[in-house]
Amino acid sequence: MSVTTAPEASGSARREAWAQRGRGVVGLVRRVPFTATVVLAMVVLGIVTGAFWSPLADGANAIDLAYGPPALLTGHVWTLVTGALLAGHPALYVLTLGLFALAVGWTEVRCGTRRTALVTVAFQFAAVLLTVALVLALATTPWVWAGGLAGSLDTGFSAGMFAALAMVSATLHAPWRLRLRLVLVGVALVGLLFLGGLADVEHCLALVLALPLASRLAGPTAAPAPATMHAGRREWRLVAAVGLVVIAAIRVVTLVVPVIGPLGDTASDSSVVETVISVVISLLLAEGLRRGRRPAWAVSLVLGAFYALLGLVVIAAVVWGHVTGQMDQVELAGLAVFVPNAVLWTALLVWLLVGRSAFAVPSRRTLRRRGARGPAADPKAARLALHVHGGSTISWMTTWPENRYLATADGIVAYRVHAGVAVALGDPVVEPARLGDALTDFRALAERSGWVPCLFSTTPALADAARAQGWRALQVAEDTLIDLDSLEFKGKAWQAVRSAFNRADKSGIEHHMVHLGEEPRALVAQVRAISEEWVGDKGLPEMGFTLGGVEEALDSEVRTGLAIDAEGTVHGVTSWLPVYGPDREIVGWTLDVMRRKNEGFRAVVEYLIASACLTFQAEGARVVSLSGAPLARSDRDPEGAEPVLDRVLDQLGALLEPYYGFRSLHQFKAKFRPRHEPMYLVYRDEGDLPRVGIGIGRAYLPDAGVRELVALTRSEAT
Structure with missing residues (x-):
């Protein structure tokens, strides 16, 4: 019997790694x-x-x-x-x-x-x-x-x-x-x-x-080609913005590295200051065009018309000089730079004119003025839509006050705007047959406003409807569902839950399902104290977006589970959001807040969830959702929609794990033997992903400052 030493094992591992790399290279060459x-x-x-x-x-x-x-x-x-x-x-x-x-x-x-x-x-x-x-x-x-x-x-x-x-x-x-x-x-x-x-x-x-x-x-x-090549608003804006960036880059290149081009020496006679001012203006206009701003379009149109007209005058002068034999009277200095620039500006002018409908976003001041005159966002509309059409397990979150709303033909889309990204929360609250129409309306709203649209934590049905319209969909979480029809806490698999019940009985703790807003102030104060204690331990602000808190639990339609001992002390709290089916029928409940006192018995959360399941089962509910832990799931996206974003989300989840415990929470929920349904991020295409990532990050941590985020990354690195 031989024993492999540590250095030998390390060398063997390195050789195997090199062998795998070699096989990878050979495989690539064969392809x-x-x-x-x-x-x-x-x-x-x-x-x-x-x-x-x-x-x-x-x-x-x-x-x-x-x-x-x-x-x-x-x-x-x-x-x-x-x-x-x-x-x-x-x-x-x-x-x-x-x-x-x-x-x-x-x-x-x-x-x-x-x-x-x-x-x-x-x-x-x-x-x-x-x-x-x-x-x-x-x-x-x-x-x-x-x-x-x-x-x-x-x-x-x-x-x-x-x-x-x-x-x-x-x-x-x-x-x-x-x-x-x-x-x-x-x-x-x-x-x-x-x-x-x-x-x-x-x-x-x-x-x-x-x-x-x-x-x-x-x-x-070859992919099936459309009958006509149609560019959407985003493409008109993107091409125009890139065109201006190219023009700005050419100004710099001709100043730094002049060459002999088709029309002569491209050496620029502009000074460094003039070039810098021109480049800054071009980049500002490019950003405005990318957002579809009408003022940027108008200024670019004027500049394009000026260069196009001046280019025609120069060309006419050159032609006149050749025809009359008086070329010596025509000033050709800078022609090698000016004429190509005039060509590019003329092309941009044509593009802006043909695609003028894509640049209809008013200035920010006008948008603010319109917002001040218009009606405020009304969560009541979202609540009414849910009562009529029903929704997914997270649709109640559309009633939270931070959302903005888009009214569709018969429903509503709830969204938030961060870093120029319109992030819709879950599925549009509409009839299932109208999901495609709601998607179209939301995309049109975002593009009119110069935002990047995406939908976060959607159902498979919405992901399918989005793919049919050319969107992309990537699984970003899993909904954990407990079917209540046949739920019984019997057998070895439920031993941990039965132990939680036994511990609660011995400690004199009882479960109370209440409407928190109707409870005495002293009890609500205890709930707030537990929540603040939990947040204070994190080192980062409390997360939002798909994660509610005590304020959301005070809603009259939200129910709260409390673990209270004989002395009236609250040991743990859970809040439950209603899951509506059509015609005001509550078909289930979704877990939102889940917190306990630090010095309380550790199984109190298991006790609260199991007790809530039995309560809802007795009331006739069909399902309980333990909700999807953000940035956590049990396996990879089977479709492999975007492996790059996949890795980014994994890294972000790992970064936040010590602070918010998403993955630990996901593993904790496995105790209740739930079934899983994928939850998706829906976006237009891969070009949006960098901004979508920033927008979703800001949606979860809207109040986190630069210092806090830097501290997070530093502590994770150490």
Whole structure:
């Protein structure tokens, strides 16, 4: 019998970890053989030719390796292959290899190896050959830029990469298909206008060839394309905002790194101060456009019209100079920067005009003025809707005063706004057949107001209705349900609960189910003291949103379970929210507040919950919900909707566990052998997730200051 020492075990673990990583790499290579082969060929050829450590342009054999008009006119056809596998400068190799591996590898996974290889190679060759033909044709004109390109060489597989990305865009669903295509066109167009190298012309031609054929190139992997490409309010706003950010970035780049573009030297004659002021204005307008603000739209429209008109005047002056032969009288200084900027502003102007309905959000002052004139949010409307339609196990939380309300055709949506995110609480309170309509109304309200919409802790029915409209859904919690019809605390599995009953009897503690608002002040004061003692131990403010407190327990329709001894001392408290079915029928109760005195007997909470279940069972209720512990669940989302957000929520749950005990609470509820139903976060798409996370965090901790949150993260790190 041998004994493995600790160092040997540690070394064995490291070897096994390396072996697993190796198997992971091999598995990845097997999934993308074309991409892996090209990347390997790039590395090998870079080493053999010395391009890894010496710029290709400095070598005498550049014309033998790089493609371009000089090489092809000389008959060096093989440069179409060698040039594609090289980078012009050692510093570009990391970028070249990385972009190709990510872009083409992703395409290969989605579209298959044969299709990806054929499209990437064919369109690379086609774009290069067409670029050479176009440049040689333009070089016969007086255009200095074209004459310079006629003597240039180029390297890289980027044209084929652009074509591959154009193809893979056809496999994406809205809105990512439109977004990817706009990014590709934007990058290619900006490169052509401001840089104007051979590669920039190749990129544009590759997209001109590949984008119209993208669905056919993708074949069976293409996603169903809509009859018409329709952009929602959010897309109009996002594209306009990004356009302004690009314009601001170009101002900085032309100031710092001027180049010789198609229209000449792009060196800016603006000062640093002028550039900073321009960039700040552009970024402020971009933020306003992203939120759909009407004032930002109007200012951007004026600026776009100004640049477009001025651009027409400049172009007319240049044409007049050519026609009359008086070009020496036309001032061309700054033309290489101004004309491309005018083109971008004109494109933005057209976009703003066509999508003007997406930018109808008034200024904040106007919104506040309207809010002051309009009716205040009325929880009574939510209460009435629940009485009529019924709701989920957390729907009573829609009556809490912190909520805002959207009235739908026959119901209501309760939501809160934090960090520009409209977070709806649970399902809309409507007839089940109208869930889709309520979702549409809520999304329209959020986009009109410049908010990011999401719904938190929804039922599977709402998640299904949302997916049918193109939303995404991710499980974020589990509802823990106890069916009361056949509940009996008998058998070994319920030993802990029976022990709690026995301990209560020995201590002279009785269970009282009351309406807390009707109880004497002295008793309510004890309940408040227990709650404040619990909150004071946390080091953070009391959480809200889906977690109520004593104030919510004072509601006339909420019931409170109290564990009281013979001397009138309260040892523990639970509060129960009504779960309504249609026509005012209460079908169950949901646990909200669950707290005990620190010096009381530890099983008092088990006693309170079990006693409440028996009380509600005797009254004819069908189900008790122990509610869903936020950021806690027993397993992963089976659909794997968004693994990145999955990990973020797990980390947030772990961070808050020492303070609020969500996961411990989830494990505690398992004592009552509940069944679980998933609760979902519903959101528009992955682009919203960073802001949605912030919005939900602020909804739970609206009063937490920066100092408290920093203290939380520091203490968790230690």
